Amino acid sequence: MTIETKILDGKAVANRIKEDLKTRVASLKEKEVTPSLVTILVGDDPSSETYVRMKGNACERVGITSKKIHLPEDTTTETLVQTIEELNNDTSVHGILLQHPVPSQVDERLAFETIAIEKDVDGVTSAGYGQTALGFGTFPSCTPAAIMKIMEEYDIQAEGKHAVVVGRSPILGKPVSALLLNQNATVTTCHSRTADLASHVRQADIVIAAVGKPEFIKGDWVKEGAVVLDAGYNKGNIGDVEYEAAARKSSYITPVPGGVGPVTIAMLLKHTVIAAEKTVR
Template identity: 65%
Template sequence: MSSEKLILDGTRVAKSIKETLVERIDHLTARGILPCLATILVGDDPSSETYVRMKSSSCKRLGIDSRRIHLNKAITTEELIAAIQQLNADPQIHGILLQHPVPPHIDERAAFEAIQIDKDVDGVTMQGFAQNAFGTANFPSCTPAAILAILDYYQLPIEGKHAVIVGRSPILGKPVSLMLLNRNATVTICHSKTNNLPQIIGLADIVVAAVGKPSFIQGAWIKEGAIVLDAGYNAGNIGDVDYKACYIKASAITPVPAGIGPVTIAMLLKHTVFAAEKSKMLT
């Protein structure tokens, strides 16, 4: 067992990020600009409703305006895109978040692409992804940005480390892989077709679990002293790693809840404030 154990407290990291935003928000509001995040929810998925409500509450507590758009689940892709375009054209809206997932009949990628790049505060567009790959994104995907923020807050080394990412989604697995690569980690991306997954994970200095399966990553797979970042959230407040088993071998680990989740929301707020600041520069 490792001699030292770090519980990577996301609530603490999120608080630190939000504290840096207070003065920036005050500065904007003094100039007549109220940072505003528009959240779009399509349908009545209970988990999505909870996430949107949490984001709206976080905005309110920090002094950011939150505009919630709740659309019928029977809406068409074209109607959703039209709603997004209205928000693009509204100068009082600085950030747009389309809550994932949308109903299956909607072309989610087309809807994401409708979001104007300077309002893509969740980093979901292809242009935003490309900017992230080159290390120039103003708004990298929020969960990957949260993972990097946690590593930096706790001053955990990235350069030269072997990071294994389990998951390849375009808003989590892929962008966090690129962000770690840009920080000079050696990166391996694993997925549902990967052979010998336990052996590959066993080589990792940093493990990022983003597979969407409860308690999927086993403690026996983890190298002694590895850093484990659990980006999963499943029913019953269960992450993608077997927390108790992985805790034994890890040198640092994020809990679920109160790990990456709060920092993801903090990064969304940070991006919204930055978008508001950039909009002021353009006027």
């Protein structure tokens, strides 16, 4: 049987989200509220610099005010926590994003936990994760939110399906497992140390790749007709899935780049706008 694979176009989904946000931002500005996102960058990691610039540019295109706070490499946990607390108390700031990773001397988890939950637009606090898992969170982590949004846009139902998530990070694998479970999928969460990973993936109706290893999931592991959502991004524009081989067997697949990534940034913008809207209700 020949499978007609459909490409899940993340750029198109992201553009639809951003067009909607432009209208919502204009409405907020009529009420004299401009959504504002502050990104904190600690140190001089070139990849982080690129990500922060991309997020800033995306904000500007929909009318969100974007500010970057760049702290030196030798910043202490205490200084970073104080910076976040000041932003928590600044009513003009609606979203706070601490760019990962931070230098090794900084307690990243403590810094994340300092972010006020109503400004945790990147979904990094344990309280935000707990609310997501329990089904009433406002701001799930942005990549899991992007995966669910792509499925919604393409009318891919999770209910009754077996989803296999490969990855268990606190801002991707774990929360997307919870979101799928909340939509009545049966969820198996795997990782790089799962014994006989291939056998688990072969059972999946929906494969979520979130392990951070290039082409770690082989195409011949994918069941005929499965949906493949690749949230990995590795050097050389390579995802976590062996794309060409998986595309021959899947019913839907996200490309890398142009799949989950653009929607992740769009969801960050959406969360920032929602946070601003909550201040005027």
